[in-house]
Amino acid sequence: xxxxxxxxxxxxxxxxxxxxxxxxxxxxxxxxxxxxxxxxxxxxxxxxxxxxxxxxxxxxxxxxxxxxxxxxxxxxxxxxxxxxxxxxxxxxxxxxxxxxxxxxxxxxxxxxxxxxxxxxxxxxxxxxxxxxxxxxxxxxxxxxxxxxxxxxxxxxxxxxxxxxxxxxxxxxxxxxxxxxxxxxxxxxxxxxxxxxxxxxxxxxxxxxxxxxxxxxxxxxxxxxxxxxxxxxxxxxxxxxxxxxxxxxxxxxxxxxxxxxxxxxxxxxxxxxxxxxxxxxxxxxxxxxxxxxxxxxxxxxxxxxxxxxxxxxxxxxxxxxxxxxxxxxxxxxxxxxxxxxxxx
Numbered sequence: 001x002x003x004x005x006x007x008x009x010x011x012x013x014x015x016x017x018x019x020x021x022x023x024x025x026x027x028x029x030x031x032x033x034x035x036x037x038x039x040x041x042x043x044x045x046x047x048x049x050x051x052x053x054x055x056x057x058x059x060x061x062x063x064x065x066x067x068x069x070x071x072x073x074x075x076x077x078x079x080x081x082x083x084x085x086x087x088x089x090x091x092x093x094x095x096x097x098x099x100x101x102x103x104x105x106x107x108x109x110x111x112x113x114x115x116x117x118x119x120x121x122x123x124x125x126x127x128x129x130x131x132x133x134x135x136x137x138x139x140x141x142x143x144x145x146x147x148x149x150x151x152x153x154x155x156x157x158x159x160x161x162x163x164x165x166x167x168x169x170x171x172x173x174x175x176x177x178x179x180x181x182x183x184x185x186x187x188x189x190x191x192x193x194x195x196x197x198x199x200x201x202x203x204x205x206x207x208x209x210x211x212x213x214x215x216x217x218x219x220x221x222x223x224x225x226x227x228x229x230x231x232x233x234x235x236x237x238x239x240x241x242x243x244x245x246x247x248x249x250x251x252x253x254x255x256x257x258x259x260x261x262x263x264x265x266x267x268x269x270x271x272x273x274x275x276x277x278x279x280x281x282x283x284x285x286x287x288x289x290x291x292x293x294x295x296x297x298x299x300x301x302x303x304x305x306x307x308x309x310x311x312x313x314x315x316x317x318x319x320x321x322x323x324x325x326x327x328x329x330x331x332x333x334x335x336x337x338x339x340x341x342x343x
Contacts (some may be wrong), residue, residue: 005225010037010254011246011251011252011254012037012038012231012252012253012254013034013036013037013242013253013254013256013267013269014036014037014038014039014040014200014231014253014254014255014256014267015027015030015034015036015039015040015255015257015260015267016040016200016233016255016257016260016264017040017042017043017072017097017099017174018042018254018257018258018261019042019043020042020302020305021042021261021305021306022039022040022041022042023042023059023061023291023294023295024058024059024062024063024066024290024294024295025103025287025290025291025293025294025295026119026264026287027039027041027062027066027069028063028065028066028290028294028308029283029286029287029290030260030264030267031065031066032065032264033264033265033268033283034264034265034266034267034268035267035268035269036267037068037253038068038069038070038253038327039062039066039068039069039070040069040071040072040097041060041062041069041070041071041072042072043072043073043074043099043101043102044056044057044060044071044072044073044074044084044157045073045074045075045112046060046073046074046075046077046080046081046083046084046085047075047077047080047084049073049080049084050056050080050083050084053087053147053148053151054095054151054267057151057155057231058294058295060088060155061294062093062159062161063159063160063161064160064161064162068092068094068095069093069094069095070093070094070095070096070097070170070172071088071091071093071095071096071097071159072096072097072098072099072174073085073088073096073097073098073099073130074098074099074102074107074112074113075112076110076111076112076115076116076119076126077244078125078126078129080129081098081126081129081130081133082129082132082133083133083144083145083148083153085129085130085133085134085137086133086136086137086142086144086269087144087148087151088151089133089134089137089138089142089150089169090137090148090149090153090156090163091152091155091156091161091163092156092161092162092163092164092167094167094168094169094170095168095169095170095171095172095197096130096133096134096169096170096171096172097172097173097174097200098126098127098130098145098171098172098173098174098196099174099177100113100114100116100117100123100173100174101113101114101117101174101175101176101201101202101206102114103176103206103210105274108206110284114175114176114179114206115179116175117176117178117179117183117187117206118179120190121314122314123191124190124191124193124194124332127173127191127194127196128194130171131171131194131309132292134169134171135286137165137169138169139239144248154295157336159215163207164330170197170198171172171196171197172196172197172198172199172200173191173196173199173200174199174200174201174202174233175187175191175199175201175202176201176202176203176204176205176206177201177202177203177204177205177215177218177222178205178206179205179206180205180206181207182205182218184201184218184219184221184222185221185222186225187224188201188222188225188228189225189226190231191228192225192227192228195228196228197228197229198229198230198231198252198253199222199226199228199229199230199231199264200230200231200232200233200253200255200330201218201219201222201230201231201233201234202214202231202233202234202304203215203218203219203232203234203235204234205232210258213235214233214235215221215234216232216234216235216245216248216249217235217248217249219232219245219249219251220249220250223249223251223252225251229252229253229265230249230251230252230253231251231253231254231255232245232249232253232254232255233253233254233255233256233257236255236259236260237255237256237259237266238257238259238266239279240264241259242254242267247273260313261306261309262308262309262310262311262312262313263275263309264283264287271332277314280310280311280314281337282308283310284306284307284310284311284333284337285333285334285337287303287306287310288303288333289330290299290329291303292330300327300329300330301327301328303327304325304326304327307325307327307333308321308324308325311324320336323336324336324337
């Protein structure tokens with residue numbers, strides 16, 4: 001099954017979709033230094049994507065180098081899911097992932113994200129709707145506004161993307177082990193009825209958010225409960241954790257989120273390089289260059305959160321952090337990195 005989906009027999013290594021972090025520049029770095037098997041965009045509101053398409057395109061930008069690349073959608077209205085899914089197909093994505101696990105109260109209160117764990121029928125209908133959109137796209141039997149088609153065609157040219165209709169487009173789900181309590185087996189078995197290509201599971205409930213310890217045993221039970229490939233997520237912050245969770249759960253894939261921030265090399269299977277200050281400095285500068293390349297016109301200060309992640313592991317880094325989180329341009333960044341000594 002896993003070979004059919006990802007064209008490989010080995011355990012899949014993937015970067016989790018993270019709002020405000022996994023943009024095109026960071027994904028480019030992760031692909032370069034980890035050569036991971038799968039990447040996801042930041043999550044995108046399917047209603048917003050249809051109503052204010054141009055405002056959200058930066059979240060969807062990707063490069064051919066990043067393939068296979070999956071776009072993640074959140075929302076609760078079937079019509080918007082259908083139109084947004086067709087649009088993503090037109091943009092050449094390799095898959096569409098449905099967010100059923102976001103712990104944001106704002107998103108949950110409107111019926112999206114983790115709220116879908118409590119609205120099972122809608123969850124299934126959303127999966128069916130996205131599958132229908134993909135099928136209709138493949139058969140040229142879709143209907144969406146011409147404006148969306150024109151935008152997609154423009155972006156394909158601008159991003160230099162190669163769209164191949166013969167390319168497989170997966171439909172998957174990212175969720176949690178429950179809403180208020182652990183209902184892993186029951187919930188995963190229910191989702192599996194709609195036959196998603198794979199399910200990524202964050203091993204906490206919605207109520208937990210990101211608090212407490214991720215329950216890897218829940219992932220193990222999920223793997224045993226279904227034939228659908230399971231990708232494990234939660235408290236995986238080191239190569240040793242990757243080995244441990246694969247051995248403990250027998251999952252078909254591993255997804256790293258916060259553990260990859262400041263460490264775009266973490267998913268590298270070889271792990272032979274020494275990641276000293278000189279090397280990290282190089283990556284910080286490369287990250288900044290990529291950000292300016294892919295996010296023209298965006299504020300440089302949005303990179304500051306990444307910078308603080310890169311340097312936190314260094315001894316006596318507090319003084320540097322106080323400076324680097326205030327940079328406004330590349331010249332300031334180069335000056336700070338070139339004149340400090342923290343190791």
